[in-house]
Amino acid sequence: MASHTTSHNPDELTAGHCGLRIGIDIGGTKIEAVLVAPDGTIVATDRIPARRGNDQVVEDVVSIARSVAGEHFESVLSVGIGIPGQVDCATGRIAHVVNLDIDTLELGALAGKQLGLPVHVENDVNAAAVGAAHVLAGTDMSGTIVFLNFGTGLAAGIVDNGTLLHGYSGAIGEIGHVPVDPNQFECPCGQRGCLETVCSGASVGRLWPKANPPMPGLITAAHLGDMEAQRVLAMVTHAIVDTVQMVAQAYDPKLIIFGGGMAKTGQPLIDVTLEELARREAHCPFLKGLHLADRLRLAPAAEPLGALGAAWAAASI
């Protein structure tokens, strides 16, 4: 039996709750769950360590769903799950979740059968995109919101008028493998100069191994005058603003949200991005006219965005 870290908000646990949603975020090391009221309030949270293997993942999903809902389980309408790897959100089938030793798994069907509830599965970046969009845009979900996940890799989740976009082949937002970076580093995907070879958490860790997590340390070292840090930071911020311009000029979104592990750097990450953006705007009235600085947001680090977004994504199906 997994060790649960459950938290309930007693003010919200009044009798007569109906229309509750469960959201579950499965990561490489932990599983987080939230119980969400119809107005978006988080009624309860739970967390357990993640275990590897098909049977274990299904078992843990069922266990955390029951525990986070507690006595309100009968009022739950749906379960949403966010998980890394390839996800067919129409069927709930997942594939190639390397960190959890999963080759293929009918996660949605198996968990749904055991729970007796509709289960909707999304890619973890997509789930976090929905969560961040709801937290930052509030009740006005009009327009397009781009969530940039600067995690191990780089990918975007796109929320359009409140609905997650999936694209024609499931490859929407795979901007990390657009080969445009002038450094032309080799990418494990086989191309050279993919954006994520410079602006992702893993890449910054490789470019600046002196700090862990690397990005805050890199920014501090650059500000203290370390010339090598300044060179690496210039390369990273160049790639970040390339990414921002690409999604801004492709989608013309209302908001561009920085998320993923690297976004935990906080305001200093936004600051170095805005400095590079301002440098480019100084030479380009077109770019300045887009007012991109006003559209950038940091994903709120304290919120369980993946679990929250999984709950919302399941609700909108």
Added chain:
Amino acid sequence: MASHTTSHNPDELTAGHCGLRIGIDIGGTKIEAVLVAPDGTIVATDRIPARRGNDQVVEDVVSIARSVAGEHFESVLSVGIGIPGQVDCATGRIAHVVNLDIDTLELGALAGKQLGLPVHVENDVNAAAVGAAHVLAGTDMSGTIVFLNFGTGLAAGIVDNGTLLHGYSGAIGEIGHVPVDPNQFECPCGQRGCLETVCSGASVGRLWPKANPPMPGLITAAHLGDMEAQRVLAMVTHAIVDTVQMVAQAYDPKLIIFGGGMAKTGQPLIDVTLEELARREAHCPFLKGLHLADRLRLAPAAEPLGALGAAWAAASI
């Protein structure tokens, strides 16, 4: 009075037509109009030379709308207009149409008042995107279709489930000014290395001034063994495939349509693009798995896409 080149399809001109739409494409040298039946059939076409100046443009729009509709004018439901420059499609106001000496003009309101019909104005690339999407996708307008306009500049029009997207600030699809090209040519926008400094009709004309239009001549010269032509063609196809990857991985569209003046090159343009794409796919299973070659299309050069798309865009408002 302008000289009209009108053509009617007598089979379509049966009595009782209702729900007709007029589409008008205003270019720098000519104005084209179509009269479209509810099923999308072009009932009549008309063409007049374009004149410069606010009054002249409004006058010509009114004149060609009346002439293309002829005796069916009373059955017309709406007029759509595509025009270069900045367009506020909510108000029909246009600005900065340099080729027509227009600073600002309330084109929609003025033409609508004189014609007594609702007039919807779109940017010309957006109108052509709608036209090309309808012609190539037929009745199945599901999914996202990206229209790449390789014209004087480079911009994309995005049609999503049959609806034209406009973005938050009207800058959607402005991918020509994403600065990613390794050649780092100066762009008139003030940046360096914008995609359109290499892959647009004007840029290819600058890079290969020996032929007019340049792209077919460049491809022929490269195939005949001219090494300078081969160098320039490699640069151009590199930027074209960068553009294709960018929109493919950002939007994951069902179709990517090559349009604009450079697309009149025809199949040889698709062929050189597919060669560069295959070179990249050989090293990258991820890219190969996107099956982009199957999604590329050439805009049909014989169709009046701008006028047709303007008619459709007005119909869907």
